[in-house]
Amino acid sequence: xxxxxxxxxxxxxxxxxxxxxxxxxxxxxxxxxxxxxxxxxxxxxxxxxxxxxxxxxxxxxxxxxxxxxxxxxxxxxxxxxxxxxxxxxxxxxxxxxxxxxxxxxxxxxxxxxxxxxxxxxxxxxxxxxxxxxxxxxxxxxxxxxxxxxxxxxxxxxxxxxxxxxxxxxxxxxxxxxxxxxxxxxxxxxxxxxxxxxxxxxxxxxxxxxxxxxxxxxxxxxxxxxxxxxxxxxxxxxxxxxxxxxxxxxxxxxxxxxxxxxxxxxxxxxxxxxxxxxxxxxxxxxxxxxxxxxxxxxxxxxxxxxxxxxxxxxxxxxxxxxxxxxxxxxxxxxxxxxxxxxxxxxxxxxxxxxxxxxxxxxxxxxxxxxxxxxxxxxxxxxxxxxxxxxxxxxxxxxxxxxxxxxxxxxxxxxxxxxxxxxxxxxxxxxxxxxxxxxxxxxxxxxxxxxxxxxxxxxxxxxxxxxxxxxxxxxxxxxxxxxxxxxxxx
Amino acid sequence: xxxxxxxxxxxxxxxxxxxxxxxxxxxxxxxxxxxxxxxxxxxxxxxxxxxxxxxxxxxxxxxxxxxxxxxxxxxxxxxxxxxxxxxxxxxxxxxxxxxxxxxxxxxxxxxxxxxxxxxxxxxxxxxxxxxxxxxxxxxxxxxxxxxxxxxxxxxxxxxxxxxxxxxxxxxxxxxxxxxxxxxxxxxxxxxxxxxxxxxxxxxxxxxxxxxxxxxxxxxxxxxxxxxxxxxxxxxxxxxxxxxxxxxxxxxxxxxxxxxxxxxxxxxxxxxxxxxxxxxxxxxxxxxxxxxxxx
Ligand code: SF4
Ligand code: SF4
Numbered sequence: 001x002x003x004x005x006x007x008x009x010x011x012x013x014x015x016x017x018x019x020x021x022x023x024x025x026x027x028x029x030x031x032x033x034x035x036x037x038x039x040x041x042x043x044x045x046x047x048x049x050x051x052x053x054x055x056x057x058x059x060x061x062x063x064x065x066x067x068x069x070x071x072x073x074x075x076x077x078x079x080x081x082x083x084x085x086x087x088x089x090x091x092x093x094x095x096x097x098x099x100x101x102x103x104x105x106x107x108x109x110x111x112x113x114x115x116x117x118x119x120x121x122x123x124x125x126x127x128x129x130x131x132x133x134x135x136x137x138x139x140x141x142x143x144x145x146x147x148x149x150x151x152x153x154x155x156x157x158x159x160x161x162x163x164x165x166x167x168x169x170x171x172x173x174x175x176x177x178x179x180x181x182x183x184x185x186x187x188x189x190x191x192x193x194x195x196x197x198x199x200x201x202x203x204x205x206x207x208x209x210x211x212x213x214x215x216x217x218x219x220x221x222x223x224x225x226x227x228x229x230x231x232x233x234x235x236x237x238x239x240x241x242x243x244x245x246x247x248x249x250x251x252x253x254x255x256x257x258x259x260x261x262x263x264x265x266x267x268x269x270x271x272x273x274x275x276x277x278x279x280x281x282x283x284x285x286x287x288x289x290x291x292x293x294x295x296x297x298x299x300x301x302x303x304x305x306x307x308x309x310x311x312x313x314x315x316x317x318x319x320x321x322x323x324x325x326x327x328x329x330x331x332x333x334x335x336x337x338x339x340x341x342x343x344x345x346x347x348x349x350x351x352x353x354x355x356x357x358x359x360x361x362x363x364x365x366x367x368x369x370x371x372x373x374x375x376x377x378x379x380x381x382x383x384x385x386x387x388x389x390x391x392x393x394x395x396x397x398x399x400x401x402x403x404x405x406x407x408x409x410x411x412x413x414x415x416x417x418x419x420x421x422x423x424x425x426x427x428x429x430x431x432x433x434x435x436x437x438x439x440x441x442x443x444x445x446x447x448x449x450x451x452x453x454x455x456x457x458x459x460x461x462x463x464x465x466x467x468x469x470x471x472x473x474x475x476x477x478x479x480x481x482x483x484x485x486x487x488x
Numbered sequence: 489x490x491x492x493x494x495x496x497x498x499x500x501x502x503x504x505x506x507x508x509x510x511x512x513x514x515x516x517x518x519x520x521x522x523x524x525x526x527x528x529x530x531x532x533x534x535x536x537x538x539x540x541x542x543x544x545x546x547x548x549x550x551x552x553x554x555x556x557x558x559x560x561x562x563x564x565x566x567x568x569x570x571x572x573x574x575x576x577x578x579x580x581x582x583x584x585x586x587x588x589x590x591x592x593x594x595x596x597x598x599x600x601x602x603x604x605x606x607x608x609x610x611x612x613x614x615x616x617x618x619x620x621x622x623x624x625x626x627x628x629x630x631x632x633x634x635x636x637x638x639x640x641x642x643x644x645x646x647x648x649x650x651x652x653x654x655x656x657x658x659x660x661x662x663x664x665x666x667x668x669x670x671x672x673x674x675x676x677x678x679x680x681x682x683x684x685x686x687x688x689x690x691x692x693x694x695x696x697x698x699x700x701x702x703x704x705x706x707x708x709x710x711x712x713x714x715x716x717x718x719x720x721x722x723x724x725x726x727x728x729x730x731x732x733x734x735x736x737x738x739x740x741x742x743x744x745x746x747x748x749x750x751x752x753x754x755x756x757x758x759x760x761x762x763x764x765x766x767x768x769x770x771x772x773x774x775x776x777x778x779x780x781x782x
Binding site: 385426 | 518519520522524525594597601617619621630631633732734777
């Protein structure tokens with residue numbers, strides 16, 4: 001029972017014990033057909049297709065490198081995405097992706113509210129899939145109700161069992177596909193089939209089977225309404241120009257049965273197009289009656305539009321009594337004003353600009369980064385030492401990264417300190433042109449200590465900018481790392 | 489749920505309020521979703537099970553042990569054993585390799601330096617500082633001046649046996665207290681101090697005219713035996729080089745005079761009994777790589 005809708009004239013009563021919890025209203029949405037349902041089918045196929053098949057896409061990266069197009073290699077600390085290879089020290093790309101994702105979500109929201117929720121959110125996609133299975137096995141809600149009365153207990157139990165079994169199969173394969181992103185997919189699939197897979201793979205399959213089954217099979221719209229923070233944030237970000245699924249009450253009200261409204265219309269009295277058939281409510285996966293206005297629980301899936309359009313076509317009235325429209329336009333039409341569309345507003349432009357900037361920066365850095373890297377960390381303790389001959393020396397830890405799948409040799413040099421002497425501890429194979437040469441293995445990071453000293457007289461409280469530089473002896477590519485040289 | 493304001497009913501929804509109000513916005517007393525409530529109950533149940541299974545309640549002198557018998561101390565021991573087993577592969581290599589081999593194998597060197605850094609922080613940092621920078625009386629291990637020698641072997645020997653420690657093989661070498669023991673008179677001490685300072689081109693303080701000739705004479709008679717004729721020091725005896733720019737006990741005139749008057753002799757403990765040989769190897773390599781190793 002829902003107290004919120006209990007009665008308009010609530011009478012306070014000393015014995016009226018409010019229920020401790022709200023029992024869930026079970027929602028069994030009816031199947032609908034129409035434009036938005038077709039879009040949802042298409043997106044469901046595409047997104048699930050990508051999710052389940054992507055791990056099997058191969059990508060040739062040469063020897064010694066995995067040939068999986070998308071792979072999170074936790075053991076070696078690498079992330080592969082087609083031609084992009086990300087190292088742990090480049091984790092900021094992931095940060096950038098998250099920022100981009102947030103901005104895209106904001107932009108979608110500014111244009112059309114919770115549209116992400118209705119079409120692309122994994123929770124919606126899997127719930128949709130689970131509901132299809134449910135309708136396939138147990139029939140649509142009307143058949144269900146009839147079966148509750150007529151069908152034998154055994155048949156109902158069998159159908160329920162079949163439904164849960166199919167759900168679990170989907171859930172299990174959802175978890176199965178997840179782990180394939182973390183290891184070579186064909187190999188792991190074989191291992192899993194033979195029961196020789198790593199323990200952690202089984203564990204994650206178990207976890208994802210469980211969460212998918214519970215979230216998509218049992219919690220469904222409750223996740224979208226109560227657990228997800230996005231509707232709250234979204235509600236604060238939206239404005240009157242956003243296209244939300246809207247019941248056009250300027251056209252629909254006053255509602256009444258088909259007969260009644262026809263009669264009223266004949267008499268020239270006001271009558272709306274809504275015939276109160278409640279198909280829009282029956283179709284809604286979150287149980288919303290959209291005719292009450294835009295609501296937190298509505299995920300903008302458009303299924304009520306399809307449901308109502310079907311009704312409108314049947315009774316020969318224009319479709320889109322419910323449509324993606326703005327609250328602003330409903331109000332304007334009531335006042336007899338022409339509807340306005342404003343897609344280019346301050347917030348949409350701002351989000352779009354930010355997306356272009358962040359995306360552009362990421363593409364630029366991706367394109368410009370070399371296949372080697374250098375970083376320098378100055379010793380903090382001591383900042384400098386005085387040597388016996390009076391010269392000043394600073395020590396640094398240098399890290400050289402070779403991202404190529406072949407061994408390379410880098411010559412190390414330092415600039416910025418007058419009369420600088422460079423000395424390296426560990427890993428020096430030879431000297432070339434007075435520069436120490438470091439050999440770094442394929443796909444490896446090499447750490448060494450660099451000692452820079454100078455005889456030159458430094459200004460008091462000196463802190464000179466220095467630049468370390470590595471040059472690939474064979475290829476000539478260079479990388480630099482800036483730091484400081486401290487003196488007394 | 490105690491304080492439901494049944495008389496305060498929201499006009500639109502017909503729901504009573506909780507009596508909480510912020511800026512005119514009232515909180516409706518809607519019930520919780522059932523799944524939420526059940527999650528809450530399950531958490532409470534879980535906490536009870538936890539109390540039974542694991543150590544939870546303090547008693548007067550001990551605590552409830554929990555039926556699983558889990559102990560954090562044992563868990564640590566297991567973790568440590570696992571860690572040792574994991575490291576064994578490298579640890580064995582480190583134990584087998586000579587110091588030179590370690591220096592020449594990049595992976596071993598990295599491993600030894602990492603282990604050495606940790607051991608240094610635990611054992612050596614109190615005297616030599618976290619980065620080995622030392623302080624007055626405690627040598628800086630980053631510079632190129634070594635009392636007992638800066639080669640890998642010499643550093644290892646020093647760590648193993650210490651200096652002026654109780655170890656039988658410790659480095660020995662004491663500087664006499666020339667003034668306190670009455671070997672030299674005050675003017676001689678001042679003269680030799682000025683001379684020693686001049687060896688590393690330190691200027692005399694304003695208003696002082698050093699008697700370098702006399703200082704040189706005193707030096708040759710008393711100091712050259714340990715510090716060498718030219719004052720370049722002797723790592724056999726731990727006698728510092730007096731001609732360089734590094735002064736362990738201070739280079740100002742008063743400090744040098746005090747050193748000559750009272751003698752000096754820093755003590756470093758021997759680590760051979762306290763740290764295992766592999767750790768000492770790692771320490772040696774780490775100290776050597778700090779920048780001063782020869
Ligand atoms: S109200 Fe319409 S758009 Fe909103 S969730 Fe329900 S069916 Fe989807
Ligand atoms: S489906 Fe359309 S006509 Fe039927 S109740 Fe909903 S809005 Fe009214």
